[in-house]
Amino acid sequence: MKKILAVFISLLSITLTDCGKQGESSSPLQSSQQDSISVFAMDTYMTVTVYDGDKTAALEAAQTEITALEKLISVTDENSDIYKLDHNGGKPFDVSYETSELLSFALDMNKKTDGALDITLYNVLREWGFTTGNYKVPSDETIEALLENTGCENIDIMENTVTLYNNVSVDLGSVGKGEAGDRVIKVLKENGVSSALLDLGGNIQTLGTKPDGTLWKIAIRDPSGGEGSIAKIEVADRAVITSGGYERYFTGDDGEVYWHILDPKTGRPARNGILSATVIGKSGRLCDALSTSLFVMGEQKAVDYWKNSADAFDMILVTSDGRVLVTKGIYNNFTLYDEYSSALRVEMIE
Ligand code: ADP
Ligand code: MG
Numbered sequence: 001m002k003k004i005l006a007v008f009i010s011l012l013s014i015t016l017t018d019c020g021k022q023g024e025s026s027s028p029l030q031s032s033q034q035d036s037i038s039v040f041a042m043d044t045y046m047t048v049t050v051y052d053g054d055k056t057a058a059l060e061a062a063q064t065e066i067t068a069l070e071k072l073i074s075v076t077d078e079n080s081d082i083y084k085l086d087h088n089g090g091k092p093f094d095v096s097y098e099t100s101e102l103l104s105f106a107l108d109m110n111k112k113t114d115g116a117l118d119i120t121l122y123n124v125l126r127e128w129g130f131t132t133g134n135y136k137v138p139s140d141e142t143i144e145a146l147l148e149n150t151g152c153e154n155i156d157i158m159e160n161t162v163t164l165y166n167n168v169s170v171d172l173g174s175v176g177k178g179e180a181g182d183r184v185i186k187v188l189k190e191n192g193v194s195s196a197l198l199d200l201g202g203n204i205q206t207l208g209t210k211p212d213g214t215l216w217k218i219a220i221r222d223p224s225g226g227e228g229s230i231a232k233i234e235v236a237d238r239a240v241i242t243s244g245g246y247e248r249y250f251t252g253d254d255g256e257v258y259w260h261i262l263d264p265k266t267g268r269p270a271r272n273g274i275l276s277a278t279v280i281g282k283s284g285r286l287c288d289a290l291s292t293s294l295f296v297m298g299e300q301k302a303v304d305y306w307k308n309s310a311d312a313f314d315m316i317l318v319t320s321d322g323r324v325l326v327t328k329g330i331y332n333n334f335t336l337y338d339e340y341s342s343a344l345r346v347e348m349i350e
Contacts, residue, residue, distance in 0.1 A: 034211075039063055041070045042176055044201025048184055051211040053192030061187035069180050072099050073172045075122065075131070085162055086122070086169040092161050100160040105285065106175055110152040113293040113305070118264035120150045122171040130260045131171075135250035137258065143267040150264065178241055178288025181205035185284075202247065204240040205284050215333070221246070222340075223276035223318050230340045231324070233316070234333040239284040243291035244276035244318075245269065261295050272298025273320050280330050281313035290315075299325070303349055318344070325349050 036049035037059040048062045072095075074080040081099040095103070106119045122131070124146045129135035138146075154165040164170065172179075177200045185207050188196050196207040197216060206216045215236050219229035223244045233240065245259035249269075252258055263270040277294040279287040290313060294302040299319055306315055306327055314330035322343060326334050328350040336346050 035059055037063055039066050041066050042074075042173075042180070042201065044177070046177075046180070046200040047198070048188075049197045050188060050193045051195040053188070053194065055193070058188045058191035058193045058196075061191055062184045065183040065187050066180050069098075069176070069183060072096060073102065073176050075169075075171050075173075082170060082172060085164065088164070090164055090167065092163045094161050097160050100157055100162060102172060102175065102179055102285075103155065103162060103170070104157055106172060106289070107152050107155060107157070109175075109286075109289040109293065112309075113289075113297070114301075115152075115264055116293040116296040116301075117174060117289050118150065118152060119170045119172055119174065120152055120154060120168040121262050121264060121267075122169040123149060123167075124262060124267045125171065125260070128258065128260075128262075129250070130248065135252075135258070137252045137254070137256075147267045150267075174292040175285050175288045177201055177203045178205075178239065178284035178286070181239060181284035202242060203284065203288065206235060206238055206240075209236040220278055220316060220318075221276070228339075229337065230318070230344060231316075231334060231336045233280065233330055233335075235280060235330075238280050238282065239287040240278060240280050241284065241287040241291045242276050242278040243295040245295075246276070261292060263296050270296040270298075272296065274298055274302065275318045275320055277302065278316040279313055280315070281311070286311060287313065306349065315349075323347055 034049050034051050035055040036047055039046045046066055048059060050058050071077060072081045075082055077083055081095040085093045085095060109117045125131055127138045127142060127146055149167040154168040155170065156163040181198050181200050181203060184198055185205060188207055194208045195211045198205040204218050210216055215234035217232050217234055218240045220231045220233065221242065222228045222230045223246050225246055243261055248260040249257050259269045261270050262268060274295050277291050279290040281287045294315060297305060299317060302317060314327045317325040322345060324336065324344050324346045326346060326348055328348055331348045336344060
């Protein structure tokens, strides 16, 4: 569904919640007036809210960035770099510099995460129906056969010439929204914005603090299925990105729930004891790549990864046995909601 709809970028033209033109001079209210825009892209609603700077120009630039990125990496838009690469019969193909840079980043993360992040699972994801919404549980033989044609070692990048070997297809769905967030933040800054909140389909990215100087309060969703939130964290200038089994899933005829994040080793939904992985850090695309990866790794590997990683980030893992692991850098800014205090136990990781 995600990939199919991605092509229909319906732009819900700029919604100006700030209608007080008279406040444009030196009104003390100015800084609390917000403008926002909602864009449907990457099969999700993306809302960007800015609180200062040249708001109209900033939001227009944000919309342009989101649309431009989607035009590069969409797997369904026949004119995108990724679509053309995936349909080039394994011959070398010249993509834009930006696409090759993002592909290189994903390959780098594949190595760092020991294969947990794998952008070559597209053929497997399609068989499960996660790309179309026609869900089904493939047979063991089908999955095994499809796994033969996966693996990042089949991607070769020389400058901006990319070659896909062994019939692999790539999909940047695991990092695209984070990359979009980073690009939007860059253009917002260029337009004088110092306070902004991005909600890119559940990926939250913040620029600066709230206009009154206080921290943004970001809710952490209940990953066990409900619509509620288990906790809040308070941050400034950070991406807060969650991967969870509750985001896109179906129930099979066998009564099992199957979700859209696959373990590249098995070709099946990653079921390693983590219900959701939230990553907090400066770079949206890094947090996006890591949230998917940590979800796949499971608790022990995720904790080891956090301890050994050269990249600075914090994480919040909700486990299937009712624990919430919170790394020390965010621990003091983490508040579990009272309703969950008996169901969940918080542990600090240091
Ligand atoms: P979401 O896009 O739902 O916010 P993620 O950032 O975790 O969540 O990305 C999940 C998407 O990435 C899936 O929809 C699928 O397209 C793709 N994907 C699934 N498993 C993996 C994996 N192990 N590595 C990389 N991409 C994956
Ligand atoms: Mg991700």
